[in-house]
Amino acid sequence: MRTRHLLPALLATVLVLTGCSGGSDSSEATGGDEAKLQERLATAKKTLDTAETINLALSTKQLPDGITGLLSAKGKGNHSPAFTGTVNVVTGGASLGADVIAVDGKVWAKTGFLPDFTAIDPDDLKAPDPAALVSADAGISQILVKTTKLRDGGQxxxxxxxxxxxxxxxxxxxxxxxxxxxxxxxxxxxTYRLDDDDELRDATLSGKFYPEGGKVTYTVAVSTSDTPVSITKP
Structure with missing residues (x-):
């Protein structure tokens, strides 16, 4: 008789304890944890903003059909802001690659059918001014301190x-x-990934980047250098 009464009591206790611990698997940060994550991201921003040179590689695996937009950008820049490197865009269903120099708010490109650098308007290609990506406080680094609902994603x-x-x-x-x-x-x-020194290794952004298409995912990998880079218009 005691056994028949004891088993239901033990089962009820297990269910209660399980219910109380159910929130432990949540990946949402508590207030204290979120503050620590914010602090780490702020440190990563400071490292980018004080670097002499930022090496950057931004890319997406693909764009929706019929979209004109940025496929990839790779190069180095400084906080003038200025950038030199290569850019690939998709336009008219075809991929177009070009060497680019961006400085003083202007962008020049050189492609296979344009042997010399020619001034272009990146808005025509639904692409950013690549120098804007490395601008202190207004480029990639700003997103680090403007992100909400932070949570620890593990290692x-x-x-x-x-x-x-x-x-x-x-x-x-x-x-x-x-x-x-x-x-x-x-x-x-x-999604950000930081090393032990709280330096940003890469960031992955997903959402509606183009009004006509669905979700697009861009990944931007960064590294910094204390060696200055000089970038001038062509």
Missing amino acids: SRDGKDVLTTIKGVLPGDVVATIIPSASAGQTFQV
């Missing part, structure tokens, strides 16, 4: 390095300052 490896993942949400109007075609009224999911 991952990049070669021998163990990186901390931080996830969050970015307002569309912030993302649009980097890639102007982004829908300002939408929100974007973002």
Whole structure:
């Protein structure tokens, strides 16, 4: 008789304890944890903003059919802001690559059928001024301190390095300052990876970057250097 009464009591206790511990698997940061994540991202921003040179590689695997937009950009820049490197855009269903120099608010490109650098308007290609990406306080670095709903995404490896993942949400109007075609009224999911020194290794942004298409995911990998780079107009 005692056994028959004891088993239901034990089962009820297990269910109660399970219910109480059910929130422990949540990846949402508590107030204290979120403050720590914000602090780490602020440190990463400071590192980018004080670097002499930023090496940057931004890319997406593909754009929606029929979209004119940025496929990739790779190069180096400084906080003038100025940038030199290569850019690939999709226009008319074809991929177009070009060497680019961006300085003093202007962009010049040289392609296979344009042997000399020619001034272009990146807005025509639904692409950003690449120099804007490395602008202090207005480029890639600004998103680090404007991300909300931060949560710890665990750790991952990049070669021998163990990186901390931080996830969050970015307002569309912030993302649009980097890639102007982004829908300002939408929100974007973002994932950062930081090393042990709180330096940004890469950031992945997903959302509606082009009004006519669906979700697009861009990944931007960055590294910094204390060696200055001189970039002048062609």
